[in-house]
Amino acid sequence: MTTRLFASALFAGLIAGLIAVLLQWSLMEKLILEGEEYETGNKSHFAGVLVINDAEEETANIADPAAEPEAEENEGLFMRFALAFFADFVVFVGWSLMLVAGFAVAERFGHRISLQTAMLWGIAGFAATQLMTGIGLPPELPGTPADDVELRQIWWVTTAISSALAFALFAYGRTPLFVVIGLALLLAPHLIGAPRLDYYAGVAPPELSGEYVARSLAVGMIVWVVLGLAAGYFWNRGADTRTA
Amino acid sequence: MKTLNQTRTHATVDTGLLPILSAIAAGVFLIYFAGFAQAAQYHDSAHDTRHTLAFPCH
Numbered sequence: 001m002t003t004r005l006f007a008s009a010l011f012a013g014l015i016a017g018l019i020a021v022l023l024q025w026s027l028m029e030k031l032i033l034e035g036e037e038y039e040t041g042n043k044s045h046f047a048g049v050l051v052i053n054d055a056e057e058e059t060a061n062i063a064d065p066a067a068e069p070e071a072e073e074n075e076g077l078f079m080r081f082a083l084a085f086f087a088d089f090v091v092f093v094g095w096s097l098m099l100v101a102g103f104a105v106a107e108r109f110g111h112r113i114s115l116q117t118a119m120l121w122g123i124a125g126f127a128a129t130q131l132m133t134g135i136g137l138p139p140e141l142p143g144t145p146a147d148d149v150e151l152r153q154i155w156w157v158t159t160a161i162s163s164a165l166a167f168a169l170f171a172y173g174r175t176p177l178f179v180v181i182g183l184a185l186l187l188a189p190h191l192i193g194a195p196r197l198d199y200y201a202g203v204a205p206p207e208l209s210g211e212y213v214a215r216s217l218a219v220g221m222i223v224w225v226v227l228g229l230a231a232g233y234f235w236n237r238g239a240d241t242r243t244a
Numbered sequence: 245m246k247t248l249n250q251t252r253t254h255a256t257v258d259t260g261l262l263p264i265l266s267a268i269a270a271g272v273f274l275i276y277f278a279g280f281a282q283a284a285q286y287h288d289s290a291h292d293t294r295h296t297l298a299f300p301c302h
Contacts, residue, residue, distance in 0.1 A: 001258075001259050001263070002259070002260070002263040004259070005259050005263050005264070005267055006263070006267065009267060009271075020293075020296075020297075024292065024293065024296045028292070028295070028296045029292060032292050032295055032296075080291075080292065081292070083288075083289040083290070084289070084290065084291065084292035084293045084296075085293075086289070087278045087289060087290035087292075087293035087294075088293050088296075090274050090277065090278040090290075091274070091275065091278045091279060091290075091293060091297060093271075093274055094270075094271045094272070094273075094274030094275040094278065094279075095271065095275065096271070097267045097268065097270050097271030097274070098267070098268055098271035098272070098275075100267060101264045101265075101267040101268045101271065104258075104259035104263070104264045104267075105264060107258060107259070108258050108259070129297075130297070130298055133298065134298060137298070137300055138298070139295070139296075139298035140295065140298070140301065141295070142291075142295060146300075149282065149300055149301070149302055150282075152300035153280055153300045156299070156300050216295075216296060216297070216298055217298075219296060219297075220297060220298070
């Protein structure tokens with residue numbers, strides 16, 4: 001049932017991607033751009049006082065009545081959002097392919113994937129890729145200094161895979177031994193520890209970072225639940241049309 | 245006869261290993277480019293998405 005696999009993954013991924021775009025647009029972009037104001041030094045917040053450092057740039061704009069830079073800036077922003085939103089679709093079609101492949105594997109072992117089960121798979125996907133990885137590598141507002149990116153990527157991938165395997169063992173393992181192995185897989189990356197700096201050097205206000213992290217996790221949760229439900233729906237729909 | 249039919253139905257419900265592995269490979273491929281590739285054009289294009297979804301970024 002190759003068509004069923006790829007078609008349900010694609011449809012579900014596109015729906016989840018669309019939700020991701022809407023949430024990223026409405027909840028995240030403003031905070032990302034605000035974070036960049038601090039990253040580039042346009043704004044600084046030390047001692048509880050907001051300082052805007054781009055006075056010179058403002059005067060330059062006023063002096064030029066053509067206001068060309070602003071139009072260019074808007075065009076740049078449009079392009080930037082368009083690419084980021086395209087990336088949302090790519091990411092969630094990608095996760096969707098892996099999720100539905102997981103459904104297919106579960107069915108080979110004789111486990112039926114209902115809509116409810118599929119939603120739990122989605123939540124597990126969120127937990128593996130954002131909650132468990134977030135313990136060591138929390139979502140970062142642009143401008144947050146962090147350790148070497150390759151080391152962080154390796155830790156992230158390892159943690160996501162071992163957490164996903166752990167959840168699968170908890171859900172489908174037949175003996176207590178599976179639970180023990182699952183726990184070991186879940187804990188190991190955190191016992192090893194994520195690569196991190198031994199100092200703090202963030203330039204953005206902590207309130208902004210806090211808001212950003214909370215929203216990032218909420219967006220991830222919502223989109224993954226939608227992905228799970230949509231994937232489960234199309235997966236079962238494919239099965240129905242085939243048996244009918 | 246009935247048993248035979250059921251067995252056949254069951255066999256077609258199961259997805260073959262090759263499609264499963266291809267789907268995983270395609271998924272990994274997409275996630276790699278959107279979430280991990282450090283070449284400037286991938287990084288810059290997906291920058292805001294990587295931050296939103298908490299992929300390790302620059």
